[in-house]
Amino acid sequence: MKKVVYMDAAASWLKPQSVIESEVDFLTNNYANAGRGICERAGKVDDLIAESRVKIANFIGADSTNIVWTYGTTDSMNRIVDIVTKTLPNKHPTIVVSDLDHHSSRLPWEMYAKDNNCKIITMPLDENFNIDTKTIPDGDIYVITAMSNVMGAAQDVSSIIGVIRSKNKQAITIVDAAQYVVHAKIDVKKFDCDFLAFSGHKIGADTGVGVMYIKNPDYWNVDKFGGGMVNKIIDKENIILNKSPEKYEAGTLPLTQIIGLSKAIEYLSNWNGGNDLISFMYDELSKIKNIKLVTSKDSSLITFVVKNMHVLDFGALIGMQNICIRVGNMCATWIHKKLNIDGSIRISVGPWNTMDDAKYVIEKIKKIVE
């Protein structure tokens, strides 16, 4: 069998055995819906979902009532726009974004702004492409990408939000932690953010599950209606919703994925982050004449371009070697515009990668580039 090297962890992780086993066990032996039944088996599922929620809450320093299950970061980010704009009296807020943003966290706001005639302002970046805390503009709603999927650097979220709060106590702060969660510790109380989101599949859980943290879940209007979120319907005017977080969870949850996510968190907590591999590969790539590195050595990933070679040509050639790395704009158009390039090549590692993989990939890249 041909050797396959998967170095695209930032797109999606390969799955740890413990995640797979927990999902197979649930599907084989314990499956039932959650929040719907009163038999012992259904009760056990409720317990498993509750346990997973507590585990995620502890992992990010929250209470379990602040943790809402979603289908991923994109789903969370789109929902946050609806939740916030349904509640805030000001329908024309000034929205502040940054060029580090992924399409999923910024586009929903760009679309809202277009339809509702709102101003969008971009936070300046400093010379290292980090959000510059000295020049944060005034605004009502802030989207903060805690770690760009192209630059791989952890932003100083607490300081950024500290500056925002010093300008406007009522500002709404939304943190995209899809990449940050893999490499840095989230502490939502320290961050003091209003919302935070990440996906399960980027930390070893299955696709189809995400987390949306809401600081004040009782304050906001819900964006979705359906089963599982209603306490009582008295009449047309009097519909009583469940308390948080259930009020945000209309419809059947991705149960299997939630159970797997709990195991993924345990697994992630025991991983060293792959810095040794990134550091080795960074040094090797920096010796290759035609390679221009975009990231710095302490980044959690490596992004680069090859002089006089289109990234898609490079992608095709490296792909033929069964090496899985990401090429293109990575759903992060704005940072590429800022860097003045159409696209880039990204290497990101996970716990399954070894130093042998790293040497093998470098050897193949050298062959293509030189």
Ligand SMILES: Cc1ncc(COP(=O)(O)O)c(C=O)c1O
């Ligand atoms: C920084 C960032 N935000 C958001 C997303 C979207 O995540 P998902 O596709 O899991 O919804 C990604 C995925 O690449 C990302 O890297």
